[in-house]
Amino acid sequence: MSTPLWIFDTTLRDGTQGEGISLTAEDKVKIALKLDAMGVHYIEGGNPGSNSKDIEFFRRVRELNLNAKLTAFGSTRRKNSVCEHDVNLKHLIESGARAATLVGKSWDFHVHTALQTTLEENLAMINESLAYVKNSGMEALFDAEHFFDGFKANPEYALAALSKAKEAGAAWIVLCDTNGGTLPGEIGEIVSRVVREIDAPIGIHTHNDCELAVANTLAAVAAGARQIQGTINGYGERCGNANLCSIIPTLQLKMGYGCVSDEQLKSLTGVARYVSEIANVHMPVNQPYVGNAAFAHKGGIHVSAIMKDSKTYEHIEPHLVGNKQRVLVSELAGQSNILSKAQEMGLDVNPENMKSREVIDRIKELEHQGYQFEGADASLELLLRDAYGGTAQAFIVDSFKIMVERTGGAMVTEAIVKLSVAGEQVYTVAEGNGPVNALDNALRKALVQYYPGIRDIHLSDYKVRVLDEKDTTAAKVRVLIESTNFKDTWSTVGVSSNVIEASWEALIDSIRYALLGMDKDEYVPEFVGGTHGLSNH
Structure with missing residues (x-):
């Protein structure tokens, strides 16, 4: 039986901090329903006390009876205060969410520079805030902000922050690579030590500033992390968050972990494209697993091989993630490309006649005129249907x-x-x-x-x-x-x-x-x- 993992989606919170992304409350409700149907375990909806859109979202989403745990986001109490007087903590509790994520400092540099308080007061802020939320009846999660940078600078203090969260009863302790600058080898070593020394469920939250968010997440899971935080299509601040559309299938299909059901995994491509449309952000065609070109083949030798067995040039079967194989036809095309494309469309094509050669020549002539069919698959299909007749x-x-x-x-x-x-x-x-x-x-x-x-x-x-x-x-x-x-x-x-x-x-x-x-x-x-x-x- 595969080891279970918990998927924590923060598209509606961290993802909206990406440049050019702005979601209405209605948008967020629609996306939440898609994420829930896909089997995500936690859906972080935003900060219920920060703006009117998030307030409306939390009000509306209560009526949806999601299977996923709706999670509200906030920070630990203010320095030199008490939780009972902290407005943001009160908003979390009143949001109606089943769980709350509290972000707190685990890097001594940030405690001194950003919070401008003492190391002892920061530990008290973490402990008291999480205990306050837990005692209200909510599941409390601790996001240890800048944990890996903090650990490298002062491992004793970074671990002390985690210990205070565990002591307060945090259900999950999430290690955050907030600046996105840690390498996979470092992630693996540090998470391994945390798992040995902190007897609590561990999660991972990475950013993509070095193009390593996915690799760092996989390294953390291999080292013992069991909750995966990320966003659909990797949306997020600066260079983005860990891309769940790459992480989930890699963990499930290649590393033997259980994330969602097989049927839910087949909805991944549809969810990725749906969120892209709602967010009005163009999806890269070469995005792994879910991109339009993820299983696209252009070279004649490649196409000839995949017609015999798709494993020759595909690392998984596309349908497992709801995507499909595509054969591109261009001036580089051979007869194999034409036959494969025609067969895909259900056309009765005789490879022995001259029609395929004529179509290839026609495509090359059109590309010489300026047409480009590898980026216009629909026009290509129409051209082939016209050429082979019967319409x-x-x-x-x-x-x-x-x-x-x-x-x-x-x-x-x-x-x-x-x-x-x-x-x-x-x-x-x-x-x-x-x-x-x-x-x-x-x-x-x-x-x-x-x-x-x-x-x-x-x-x-x-x-x-x-x-x-x-x-x-x-x-x-x-x-x-x-x-x-x-x-x-x-x-x-x-x-x-x-x-x-x-x-x-x-x-x-x-x-x-x-x-x-x-x-x-x-x-x-x-x-x-x-x-x-x-x-x-």
Whole structure:
């Protein structure tokens, strides 16, 4: 039986301290539900006395009956005071949370410099605060801030801080690498000593300032830590916190520890992408385990091998973490890439005919023109479906027009789109904050009555790349659009010397691919207008 570990997620508290991340109370409730369903044991919701959003979150989350222990965050009492008069401690107790994390100093330098108090008073602050919270009926956890720096500077005092927390009845003593500067070897040695000398459950909380937060967490677990603190996608202050999306599967699939159930682990990729969307932070495609490129293969030799056995170039089976294998097709592609991609889509492809070679040549020609399909998997799939045939039209783009005017000191953009759908003419007008947004709104307005699911789709990223800067404003551009429906993410590409045309091409492919997914069990729709030169429309 695998050794159990406890996962402590602090995305809603420490994660929100990352630059550019701001979550509403509603956002935090949505994320908490996802984390709970994934099997996280502790969800740290924030500081209930620090701001109105956290106060509202703790009020609302009480009604959710989470399986996870909702945890409130605060600090030890103020120096030279008593717990009964400490407003922050009172807010923790009144939050309705089942557990409370108290952060306290374990580095003598911080006690003298930051708190400007005595070493003895700091130990009293730790002991009295944790005892006060525990006696209120809450589970008390102690975050030993700057523990590893403190231990290296003065191990006796750092351990004394932990002893005072244990004496007060702390359920967990969490060792924090707050500045993120400790190395894995140091982490392992220090945690081993703590486990030997402090008879209490030990947790680990690391930061990523040396790109070692995950490695340091794994080293701590190997040395005896049993609670893992981190955030989804590694969000957090400065360089971020330990990334639970890397830690959980590594511990469970490679090190034999039990974190969540196998079914819950399969939700990991979906949770990572959901949190990314809610936080409005673009997820790196190369993020381990959950990134869009985590199991992507481009080289022909690699693809040929994984078609025989995926273990040749994949360290785990992607479905174990809810991700999927992807084959990229580009100017480096061989026939294996085309066959693999076609088979993935369920297309009946005969490797003996010339079609595969023609498709490869077509892709290379398009890439020479500026297209890039390795970053536009949805456009690639559409191209292959067109090439191998058997699709039915769903609508035809007859025309579109854009008007931009400045009126009353404001820029107004209006798009007019004329379509043929199911034998009917559809003519729509919509405004937007720019040409692409107006076109997107008009296209959706025209199609939503036929495909209601389109309401769940939105553009999550838009990039324009100038392909030949010497042509200045007349240069050809490549537009990459990323779209999502909160479950899947896909990318499409358009190329033209006219940025509106390139954007339209990528936009049409985005909608086209989305509807392809909606209707896979019924038919494969073909939308005329975004096929990268494969159609005359």
